[in-house]
Amino acid sequence: MTADYHNPSQNSLLNALPVDEYQRLLPHLELVQMPLGKVLYESGDELHHAYFPTTCIVSKLYVMENGASAEIAVVGNDGMIGIALFMGGGSMPNRAVVRSAGYAYRLRAPLLIQEFDRSGGRRSGGLHGVLLRYTQALITQMAQMAVCNRHHSVNQQLCRWLLLTLDRLPSNEVSITQELIASMLGVRREGVTEAAGKLQKDGLIVYSRGHIRVLDRPGLEARVCECYQVVHSESSRLLSSVPPASARRTAMTPHLRAVR
Amino acid sequence: MTADYHNPSQNSLLNALPVDEYQRLLPHLELVQMPLGKVLYESGDELHHAYFPTTCIVSKLYVMENGASAEIAVVGNDGMIGIALFMGGGSMPNRAVVRSAGYAYRLRAPLLIQEFDRSGGRRSGGLHGVLLRYTQALITQMAQMAVCNRHHSVNQQLCRWLLLTLDRLPSNEVSITQELIASMLGVRREGVTEAAGKLQKDGLIVYSRGHIRVLDRPGLEARVCECYQVVHSESSRLLSSVPPASARRTAMTPHLRAVR
DNA sequence: CAAAGTATGTACGCTACCGAACATAAAACC
């Protein structure tokens, strides 16, 4: 809620862009507030913007005919929402929901597409390369979710969920109800209550009515399944293959200038 | 096994290419036999070729530390193996295995990358657009697998598996053991035996030692979960957005000329 | 402060699936 400091380079993908592209996009990046529960797009919707989260977290949720659902990917400041825009196939059969309030920068669809195409030929460097590499990380994440759904217990999956969330948050406190977690893990609310109860009893977390505070991160890491590490390290591997342009950030504080 | 008629345009992606690109790739497309069980790449391997199946079927399998596994995608003549090549992030943490013998055309990695980059700017038409749209279909398929793993019974999943396989085969007979199916569904072999037993008892399939023949496809469709239809129609939607170049096929029979 | 709403706790029977062990029969091998 505090309007302290916002900058597009807080998003890893934007931060990974070469200077010229970053500058070109800057004037078109619009800072938007992302309240909990906001739906960025619904299954089948046409997308009008690409969203680059900085402090919020977005879930890609799949909702079935009977209402049952499952999270198929998490996107924080390490990614973006709207890959369908440049993949060229129109809408995707899922839903994107803000599951942790915060901010994001958004870019109008035609601009994203234009810049994506423009940087097409040059391997790796530009937006084109950055987004494709990110898409690959996303694919890995989804594959891991599929496997985790099949083979691991609710307890393990809750640990995975918490850790993936923590990675995308500045604090160690997650604001969310067990009901919502359940809908993302695709299990009953009671199952989450029970699993969370165990974690609390063992002193790894404390929680009450919509707030979970993690006390012992290493403890969670000790209980989580391998899936967490795979997603975590794959995503940082694919990002780190580009030199970060973090020097830019303090030097020009470009967004502040562009916004007012 | 009969070396009747082979043509790159039997693969939907190749068939969707504009004439000039198709012609350019033709001399470099190498017809290869794909025996059951052949591993195209292992988790972490560097890829040397992209494979475009015509009559074979390939599974993308995720294998976990303890040996448990799950299929995360099926690829037949509707797709290709090796998206990591043009996504730019190097290897993928999974395994690709031939699960139904047949043929495929392959293309050396540098050539694929070159052509992909070359067709970068032009929206939709070229290899670039075709492969990105295919990747989106693949993402949809994986998401659906994740959800199916979570919510649907072994019975339903077996039906889904059979139907997705049939869609990629010329006949109604699948050559595979229940043991292998089990490893793809990520369940016990006994679970598959039981589910297959039911289907046989109800006259939908007959099978014996590594061969399953489907007698009543509508019957399977009546029992399958919604997941099948989603994958099926999404994949044809994303392909059909490009006019097929099937006229070319009979006109020039290009491969036959190129091969001998 | 009372009432309604929301988040979490608990209990119970039920089912699908697991893990393991073993039986049978068709194929492959020598």
Added chain:
DNA sequence: GGTTTTATGTTCGGTAGCGTACATACTTTG
């Protein structure tokens, strides 16, 4: 032709998660 290997059938106890129902307690609202 007999032995080994491989694919499938069957059983049985154990359990994780489901569906349901209801209890409790904190929070918001009037």
